Amino acid sequence: MPTPVHGYAAHSSDADLVPWSFERRDLRPDDVELDVLFCGVCHSDIHHVRNDWGGESYPIVPGHEVVGTVTRIGPEVTRYKVGDTVGVGCLVDSCRHCSSCEHDHEQYCENGSTLTYAGKDRHDGTPTYGGYSNKIVVSDRFVLRIPNGLDLAGAAPLLCAGITTYSPLRRWGAGPGRKVAAVGLGGLGHMALKLAKAMGADVTLFSRSPGKEEDARRLGADHIVISGSDEQMQAAASSFDLIIDTVPYDHDLNPYIATLAAEGTIVLVGYLGPLNDTLNTASMVFRGRSLGASLIGGLAETQEMLDFCGQHGITSDVEVIDIKNINEAYTRMLTSDVKYRFVIDLATLEKN
Template identity: 60%
Template sequence: MQTLGYAAQSPDSPLAPFHFERRDLRPNDVAMEILYCGVCHSDLHTARNDWGGTVYPAVPGHEIVGRVTGVGPEVTRFKEGDLAAVGCLVDSCRTCDQCEKGEEQYCRTGLTGTYNARDRVDGSNTYGGYSKHIVVREEFVLTLPAGLDPAKAAPLLCAGITTYSPLRTWGVKAGSRVGVVGLGGLGHMAVKLAVAMGADVTVMSRSADKEADARELGAQHFLNTSDKAAMKAAGSSFDLIIDTVPVQHDLMPYVPLLDVDATLCLVGQLGPAPDLNTAPLVLSRKRIAGSLIGGIPETQEMLNFCAEKGVLPEVEMIRMDQINDAFDRMEKSDVRYRFVIDMSSL
């Protein structure tokens, strides 16, 4: 299938129109016309080869909502005309212990990403959602529940599941004390989801001007991390802190805020961290952990939860030809809180 997308041709070139072929339907494939695609920091990092390993041309995009246009003969869960969604995964080995328990993101042989990954069947490079069409095996296509606005739901496929998964992993429920560090694309979803679970939510930021936004999103409290007295008073008062900051930063100011058996979970920054003092971890049985998106079953659970609770991201809709400006603005944190591309503009 001939299609059109936007691709980076090199680390320093702007994204531009790119014609390419989507594969013919395999027996278990679902073909979709993409209606909306969210813009993630990972898209920017991949386009610019910030993490190394980008294969060019690169078509980013892994927050995808679309309409089914065709299915292979073995597909049973989707039919033409259905609304459907695709997130960060399009394949895995499907046979290891992690895949068998629905944790495909931790596949022992490595997940197959929606873009900049190697197709497990033909070895070709995968191209993402900054395009008119996509073809994905049925097991990695998600149902978009009734009640979720397709124009706003796309960021749930990455920002939503990235924050939902640690909230579920560490058992957040009514009355849980949850802190959220950073109030960007990930952070604002962590706040909305934790509030919907009934948690007592505190947003943590060095910027006092974030307080109004935090409360508007539903957070009950705001902690200015530049205020030493306030930080001291907040000692041992959290069951879970989700750290969404995407750049290297000092983790130690947050450790005293954890109660015994509590967890600081990193979902934003990849790479080395400054030196850690392990004493408070040992003496109070505190944990610093990480979490990567979620598996397909948990992602569907998250979509169903958001439909039931009326949880949607705050989005700014853009045209496809505005993507380079959007990347520039995203680097400056000039978005509240997630860009979504209206793919009818392509």
């Protein structure tokens, strides 16, 4: 039988999130049901709710940084048992047979991956609803094990912010002897600093604000470059093997490209859309520099990231909130008034 569920939903692009009751499907043979303990609040939640990217259908129950406890399993599930602490990230399904899926890159599924919310179930066509709710049902292949010892609230954002920065750091070889920089100190940027430092890289933060230096060093930065200072940017010229650009809006990439070493790469992980400033390829061609982009990570890499964080004691810096304050949290996120990720305590759902 379908399971009654309570959560918070947006019913239009200009409406607040409000309490809403709905049903989760009965378990399929490979399904895992979990009680949601914590759910991170991602900037993309706001984009979906406000239809910034277009094409949304309502109601929307956001949330793709989910940590919970297994309460039921389907008869074919062997990897998890009732009582396990697990996570669900940005995806709950993919075609599983295209080249990308077969190479553990489900996020690039050639037939379209199924989003944890604001998507369509590929088996029955019903809408997917996310982790701003007390329960979620997911195929076991898209469930991840949370290592023992991690703070569960702080672990929730690893399911998006963590893997979004870990994947390009691993792909482009962050590690000892490599100079890595992050642009921006928000939910993604602070994870990039922590992860790059744990990988053994020499780590720099690009920031527009001199006031962030102390916090940046606490998070793992060895150096800080104020991007609005021509002098500091010139001093950083030809320095970095890898830059992780976490800025979520259109901005000029040319000044950052100039700070790449020969054959260095700048990777976009924060902004989705057109760049209005012309990209000058001359400095790229004559120094062998590259521009890349990355989207979260596949399931195997996400589990690798979680295990790495477990080994190094890495979690996100979070502010835990009551779900009734989610609309205020959205407003604060838009002014960068959070260090560095909001996380909903779903125990508060029962009190509202």
